[in-house]
Amino acid sequence: MFKNIVNKVNRFIAIKSKSHFFGSSRRFSKFIKIMKIGTHDGVFHCDEVLACFMLKCLPEFKDAEIVRTRDMEKLKQCDIVVDVGAEFDHEKKRYDHHQREFNETLSSLRPELGDKYKIKLSSAGLIYAFYGEKVIQSVAPKDQPLTTENLKVIYKKVYENLIEEMDAIDNGVPMTDSEPRYKIRTHLSARIHRLNPEWNSEQTKTIDEDFMKAVSLVSEEFLYTVNYSISVWLPARDYVKSALEERYQVHKSGRILEFKERFPWKEHLFDLEEEMGVNKIYYVIFHDKPKSWRVQSVPVSPTSFVTRKSLHKKWWGVRDEILSEVSGIDGCIFCHSTGFIGGNSSREGALAMAVASLEAD
Known part of the structure; x- marks a missing residue:
């Protein structure tokens, strides 16, 4: 069963890669508008990488160009912006969480889920809060359609098993009230951070190429979590x-x-x-x-x-x-x-x- 899930994930990534899943396609740029996903440049973190991946799972953004910049004029031209811009406005598709007044949690934005989700959202959590069900449906195994009730169960479990961790780490929320006896240094956020160029390394490639490697890495984790939750955990x-x-x-x-x-x-x-x-x-x-x-x-x-x-x-x-x-x-x-x-x-x-x-x- 585990091998089947891994194979499904690998096939999904391969198919999407062939269709320009991880980059913009300009083949038909003269005829159709290329959607743009905006996020900040420089050192990248797991939350905006995961947010960009989830957006690329949606039909409207599957061929979108990811624009990494802090230039507000360039960000204004983007169709959706995550983790930058100092603004959270769902109607305008602006999803930053760094503002002093921002305190949204999954429970505050989705009260129908109950009050158990109290960790402040990162950009990944914000995108998941509003688009998570659609993302899950787009990557779910086609031979295992989800009922409305099961989609709700999977939605909560994917948040608990993956997204919540990204929210907590990015917002500096400790796992325990006391100092833990040891630290885990091999989690997904840490592996994403290692893809950034080291401070004393020779810059032989652009950081945007490293960002796309990070998108590929989070895609494996997200797709595995969804497929496992549906194919193994839910039954x-x-x-x-x-x-x-x-x-x-x-x-x-x-x-x-x-x-x-x-x-x-x-x-x-x-x-x-x-x-x-x-x-x-x-x-x-x-x-x-x-x-x-x-x-x-x-x-x-x-x-x-x-x-x-x-x-x-x-x-x-x-x-x-x-x-x-x-x-x-x-x-x-x-x-x-x-x-x-x-x-x-x-x-x-x-x-x-x-x-x-x-x-x-």
């Missing part, structure tokens, strides 16, 4: 919903879910718990491979390493026969040293491990 939603509806058949507490196979479930679980109004789930059991089942503690959030209720603390770091003896449960394979996941050779054994952990103090 798992129905499985999680069914498991929630059948939770009392697994255990009387309703706190344990059973999945028949391994698939991405965490984000769906948190969304559906809220939508369906169910009690928080503590454990999931799922079939990992032949003669191997897993019991996993549900984290406090989809990306957290902290769990709602870990597996029995006496089992942490214990394996095989010793674990079976300590737990009194046959077929135990392991329990992770932090207690977030364990294994058993049978479904019954994995469920017994979940129940014993649930009932432990």
Whole structure:
């Protein structure tokens, strides 16, 4: 499935490249107007690169010329301007976010999505707020048309999994209130920044060529995120919903879910718990491979390493026969040293491990 998604992304990029996706086409300039996307020149950042890419996904801007300048007269001639110009006006298609008075978030511009999106938007977030659904529909797999409801789900998930990160980094919003123990230096914004010429390097090519390399790089990330969300992540939603509806058949507490196979479930679980109004789930059991089942503690959030209720603390770091003896449960394979996941050779054994952990103090 992952290879199929990567292949779809590569085919999309190749097709669009052949049709001047990453640059302006002047072949018919004598007969039709060439649209212009304006952004600032000099050092580029991930937010305006991503904003320009998303605009180029739209039919009206697919052949547009990207004009990189801070000359206000030249920007006035552009059909749409992002990340420069000191103006935010949707009607005039001006999308800068650097003004002192600018404090828009996705929730403030799209209140129907709820109030959970509180990070100030960058130029990428602004373009996504107004054009995101159209962009998704333009790049979505043609053999997997989205319903109105599923488009809304994918729209929110692409924002949460990609765009929100760009908004936060560009606006200097820290991930935590305290200083993190380590820094991640290989994220998309960092890779885009590395494409800028170094201060002490010999300038053998123009920075505009580096900008187009950056557009190509963000295109891979964006297209992968959309394709994965539609082709892999979204189909798992129905499985999680069914498991929630059948939770009392697994255990009387309703706190344990059973999945028949391994698939991405965490984000769906948190969304559906809220939508369906169910009690928080503590454990999931799922079939990992032949003669191997897993019991996993549900984290406090989809990306957290902290769990709602870990597996029995006496089992942490214990394996095989010793674990079976300590737990009194046959077929135990392991329990992770932090207690977030364990294994058993049978479904019954994995469920017994979940129940014993649930009932432990």
